[in-house]
Amino acid sequence: MKGVNVTALVIVIVLFLLVTVLGFVASRWRRATSLASLDEWGLGGRGFGTFVTWFLIGGDLYTAYTFIAVPAAMYALGAVSGWFAVPYTIIVYPIVFVFLPRMWSVSHRHGYVTPADVARGRYGSRVLATAVAGTGIIATMPYIALQLVGIQAVLEVIGIGGSGNVLARDLPLFIAFAVLAAYTYSSGLRAPALIAFVKDFLIYLVIIVATVWMAWKVGFGHIFDSTESAFGAKNAAAKAAGKAASSTFIPTAHQFLAYGTLALGSAMALFVYPHSITGVLSARSRKVVRRNAALLPAYSLLLALLALLGYAAIAVGTKPIGLDGKPNPQLVVPQLFEDHFGWFAGVAFAAIAIGALVPAAIMSIGAANLFTRNIWKEYVEPTADAAREAQVSKLASLVVKAGALAFVLLLDRQNAINFQLLGGIWILQTFPALVFGLYTRWFHRWALLAGWATGITYGTVVAYGQSTAATHHFGSSLAVAPMFSDKAYLALTAFVLNVVVAVVLTVVFRAMKLPAGTDQTQPGDYHADEGDPRVAPIPALTA
Amino acid sequence: MATETQRPTPPEPLERRPQPSTTRKVAAALLLLPPIIALMWVGSYAKATPRLLGFPFFYWYQLMWLLIGSVCTALAYQLLRTTRPPSAADPGSGRATGSDGVRA
Numbered sequence: 228m229k230g231v232n233v234t235a236l237v238i239v240i241v242l243f244l245l246v247t248v249l250g251f252v253a254s255r256w257r258r259a260t261s262l263a264s265l266d267e268w269g270l271g272g273r274g275f276g277t278f279v280t281w282f283l284i285g286g287d288l289y290t291a292y293t294f295i296a297v298p299a300a301m302y303a304l305g306a307v308s309g310w311f312a313v314p315y316t317i318i319v320y321p322i323v324f325v326f327l328p329r330m331w332s333v334s335h336r337h338g339y340v341t342p343a344d345v346a347r348g349r350y351g352s353r354v355l356a357t358a359v360a361g362t363g364i365i366a367t368m369p370y371i372a373l374q375l376v377g378i379q380a381v382l383e384v385i386g387i388g389g390s391g392n393v394l395a396r397d398l399p400l401f402i403a404f405a406v407l408a409a410y411t412y413s414s415g416l417r418a419p420a421l422i423a424f425v426k427d428f429l430i431y432l433v434i435i436v437a438t439v440w441m442a443w444k445v446g447f448g449h450i451f452d453s454t455e456s457a458f459g460a461k462n463a464a465a466k467a468a469g470k471a472a473s474s475t476f477i478p479t480a481h482q483f484l485a486y487g488t489l490a491l492g493s494a495m496a497l498f499v500y501p502h503s504i505t506g507v508l509s510a511r512s513r514k515v516v517r518r519n520a521a522l523l524p525a526y527s528l529l530l531a532l533l534a535l536l537g538y539a540a541i542a543v544g545t546k547p548i549g550l551d552g553k554p555n556p557q558l559v560v561p562q563l564f565e566d567h568f569g570w571f572a573g574v575a576f577a578a579i580a581i582g583a584l585v586p587a588a589i590m591s592i593g594a595a596n597l598f599t600r601n602i603w604k605e606y607v608e609p610t611a612d613a614a615r616e617a618q619v620s621k622l623a624s625l626v627v628k629a630g631a632l633a634f635v636l637l638l639d640r641q642n643a644i645n646f647q648l649l650g651g652i653w654i655l656q657t658f659p660a661l662v663f664g665l666y667t668r669w670f671h672r673w674a675l676l677a678g679w680a681t682g683i684t685y686g687t688v689v690a691y692g693q694s695t696a697a698t699h700h701f702g703s704s705l706a707v708a709p710m711f712s713d714k715a716y717l718a719l720t721a722f723v724l725n726v727v728v729a730v731v732l733t734v735v736f737r738a739m740k741l742p743a744g745t746d747q748t749q750p751g752d753y754h755a756d757e758g759d760p761r762v763a764p765i766p767a768l769t770a
Numbered sequence: 771m772a773t774e775t776q777r778p779t780p781p782e783p784l785e786r787r788p789q790p791s792t793t794r795k796v797a798a799a800l801l802l803l804p805p806i807i808a809l810m811w812v813g814s815y816a817k818a819t820p821r822l823l824g825f826p827f828f829y830w831y832q833l834m835w836l837l838i839g840s841v842c843t844a845l846a847y848q849l850l851r852t853t854r855p856p857s858a859a860d861p862g863s864g865r866a867t868g869s870d871g872v873r874a
Contacts, residue, residue, distance in 0.1 A: 306828070313832050314809040317839045321802035324843055448824030455818075477828045483812035491810060514851075521844035524836055531833055754787045 231386035232565065238573025239385070239580060242429070243403070246422045246581050250410030253417040264613035265340045268415035269596045269620055270509045273335070277518045279420055283589075284506040284519060285526045286423030288497065291377030291583035292370075294430070294533055296644075299556040301537025302547075305458055305475040307482050309534055311489040316527035319494035324520035327498060328513040329665040332755040333748055335508075337762050341593070342504045342661050343601040349664040350672035351744030353605055358679055359657045360601035363501040364627075366650035367594045370500075371631035372643040374583035374590075376557070378403055379635070381576045383550055384561035397636055403580070408628050411588045412621050416509055419588040426585050429578035430529065436571060437564075438532050441539050444567075450535065453542035484713040485705050492719035496655040499662070501593030502586065512757035536560055543567065587628070595623035645701035649690055652704065652718040656682035656725050663729075665753060672744050674732035682725030686717055790850045798846040805839035 254262060262268045275283060293312070301309035330345060339345050342363060347356035382399055410418045441450060455476045462472035478486045497503055510516050540547075540559045545566060547558035561579070564572040599620040604611050611619065634643055660675045693703040708715035737743075790798075808814070809832065818826040825833075 310829070310832075313836070317832070317836050318806045318809055320839065320843055321806055321846075324802060324846060446824060448821070451824060451826055451829070477818055477826065478812060478816045480813065480816075483816065486812045486816075487810045491806075517847045517850070521840055521847055524840040524843075527836055528833070531836070751787075754789065756787060759787075 232384075232572065234570045235565070235573035235576055236385050236387070238570065239381070239577045242425070242574075242577035242581060243406075246425050246584065247406050247410065249421050249425065250406070250414060250418040253410070253421040254414035256417050256421055261614075262415060263617045265596055265599065265616050265620055266338070266613075268617045269340055269592055270505065271416035271420055273509055274511050275420065275509050275515070276511050277515050277522070280506070280510045280515050280519050281522050282423040282427050283420045283509065284503070285523060286419065286426050286582070286585040287502055287506045287589045288523075288586070289430075289526045289530055289582075290370075290374055290586040291579050292373040293530065294579055294582060295377045295380050295557055295560060296373075297530065297534045298537035298540070298560045299558075301534050302540050302545075302559045303537075303556040304473060305454075307475045307478055307486050307489070309537060310531075311486055311493070312534060313527065313531045314486075314490035315493040315497075316530055317524060318490060319497050320520045320524055322494055323498055323523075324517055326662050326665055327507050327520075328516050329753045330504070330661070331507060331510060331513055331516050333665070333752045335757075335761070336752040336755040336759065337747060340508065341597045341600050342499060342501060342657070343597055346657075346660045346664065347601065348747040349668065350660070350675070351746065352672040352676070355660055355672050355676050355679075356601050357605065358676060359660055360597040362653050362657050362679075362683070363597050364594045366654040367501055367590050368627065368630055369634065369643050369646035369650050370502075371587050371590045371594075371628065372634040373647050374587040375400060375404070375631060375635040376643055377583045378580050380557050381561050381579050384558055384565050385576060386550075400632070400635070403584070404628060404632050407584050407587060408591075408625050411591060411624055411628075415617075415621075416505065416589065416592055419585045419592075420509075422581065422588075423585045426578065426581045429574060430582060433575045433578045434529050434532050436568070437536060437575075440567065441532075441535060445539055445542055447535075450538045450542045454538040457541050481713050484708070484711060484715045488708075488716035488719045489705070492655060492716040492722065493651065495658055495722070496651050496718060499658050500654055501597055502590040505589055505593040505596065514757075533560070536563060539563065587631070591624045591627045591631075592620075594627045595620045598623045598627075648704045649687065649701060652686035652690060652721060653683055655718040655722050656686070658722060659726055659729050668743075668746055669733065670729055671733040671736040671741065673741065674729045674736055677732050678725040678727075678729030681728045682721040685724050686721035689717055689721075794849045798849045801842040801846040801849070805835050805842060808835055 257272060257274065266273055297309050297312050299309075330342075333339065333348070334345060337344075337348055339348060341360065343356040343360035346359045347353065350356075378400060387399060441447060458474040458476045461474050465472050475482060498507070507516055510519070537559060540563045543563070543566075545559055545563045547555055547562045549555040549558060561572075561576060564575040568575065599611075599616050603619050603623075604616065608615070608619075634646075656679050659670065659678055663670055663675075689706050690701050690704065693701060693706060704717050705714040706717045706720070707713065708720045815831045816828055818828065820827055822830045
């Protein structure tokens with residue numbers, strides 16, 4: 228079984244070459260006079276309409292790793308670990324609808340490029356902005372690394388990589404990443420925006436074919452029945468061996484809190500990630516952002532159908548065995564396509580591999596922009612002009628990607644997954660500083676900072692204590708919540724603590740009349756729309 | 771080390787755009803909340819039956835909210851649309867209907 232699947236490999240290579248060409252051509256797309264500013268390089272000219280934004284954000288949020296990991300979680304653990312992604316990606320959009328137009332407006336008006344810029348402008352606090360920027364960069368790195376894990380999974384099932392000598396094993400990954408780095412460097416956000424069309428077309432095609440296959444060849448009733456009995460047998464065996472049941476077909480009463488908080492916490496975290504905000508700020512108007520909140524659930528349906536492939540794999544008896552001979556649930560979707568779809572598996576593999584490139588590009592741009600605006604310009608070179616900012620950001624995007632590559636190659640794959648879980652916990656702690664500020668200036672900047680520090684510390688310490696059979700630390704993002712007897716999503720528990728600290732300290736700091744910092748923004752800024760005048764920077768301060 | 775902010779406060783505050791009426795905002799909120807509440811209330815749907823097209827209740831019920839949620843968000847968008855076209859050339863026009871005015 229373990230030869231190289233040549234047909235699939237050829238399809239992957241051809242499609243990969245196609246998007247590579249697109250990536251470089253993208254620098255001429257919607258051509259600006261110059262790409263030498265973050266508005267152009269980092270935000271694609273801030274002019275994307277509803278259609279492009281839909282593809283861009285869809286391509287950005289529904290990542291290759293999601294397509295690998297969600298069905299893998301369904302396959303191995305069931306509903307609480309996998310299917311929660313469905314309510315998560317449903318409730319995210321009402322939340323998006325409410326707060327992101329305001330963030331778009333204030334950023335449009337003041338030329339903010341990053342989430343940390345927003346906090347900086349609202350609270351006049353460099354330290355708070357640095358905290359937001361640092362959290363964003365650190366949370367994004369393992370997320371990029373996981374996109375590589377997604378590509379690796381595909382390569383492993385095709386029959387290359389995974390084992391053998393170091394060069395042969397990782398060469399394809401090196402090539403993919405070198406190409407990605409090169410066109411991101413030259414075209415900026417335009418590259419993933421254009422490639423997203425191909426990626427999303429392929430993914431939709433693959434899902435339609437897979438769904439028809441599930442409905443006609445396997446049957447949804449059979450899929451669910453097989454899964455229920457397989458999980459039942461597995462849990463009974465675990466109990467007989469004195470272990471806790473691991474797989475969930477339908478959550479029991481003690482898992483309700485975990486399921487609900489995973490969905491809510493992940494939804495709140497998703498759009499404070501730098502790559503999500505990068506996608507949103509590249510939209511042309513408020514209207515584009517709101518329309519997309521109604522249109523993006525189409526991708527959630529796609530994710531749900533993909534998740535079901537994890538159950539379908541149980542029904543048809545897919546055996547996800549890695550090239551090292553060990554079972555690896557992450558391989559379940561590629562293996563399923565390999566076993567049942569013939570040459571079409573190549574299209575599915577390409578969809579996943581290209582699906583990794585779009586978010587990886589946007590994430591590296593988002594992280595690079597944070598570094599440039601909120602660390603480099605803030606502390607190292609305050610006089611940097613627009614062209615210099617773009618230059619620094621381009622280089623930073625290379626460094627970020629090299630870091631992610633090193634992450635995957637040097638550390639165990641499990642580390643990337645653990646860090647990504649931690650990243651989710653960390654990024655949610657920037658929510659108060661970013662989102663509350665869009666509505667009120669009541670919170671004190673130092674109280675927000677203290678809340679952030681509390682949330683991060685609590686989340687990290689508790690996550691460190693979570694062990695599973697596979698790992699001693701950072702084994703789970705669920706932990707028993709204080710004052711509850713059931714487990715809850717750690718990010719949300721830490722967030723509640725964060726908010727309590729921020730509120731209490733705001734009352735204290737305001738009573739002490741500690742300096743509140745200068746607010747650059749005005750109420751009207753939060754409703755500004757396309758066509759409203761931008762705040763012009765004063766040349767004497769920026770040049 | 772420059773501590774000066776690079777983008778100073780605008781000399782002239784932006785006139786607030788005409789905002790949807792409070793009634794419309796409340797109506798929009800009532801459209802946006804149900805999907806969140808319904809899905810967070812896990813106990814209301816964590817059961818296997820009735821099945822639909824082979825899907826246990828737990829699975830199809832959440833997919834149903836996907837569709838409802840999308841429609842609700844689209845309706846909220848329609849409700850909150852202000853009809854004044856954006857006009858860069860005429861920045862003063864925003865004050866025409868006052869801060870709460872909506873031209874439906």
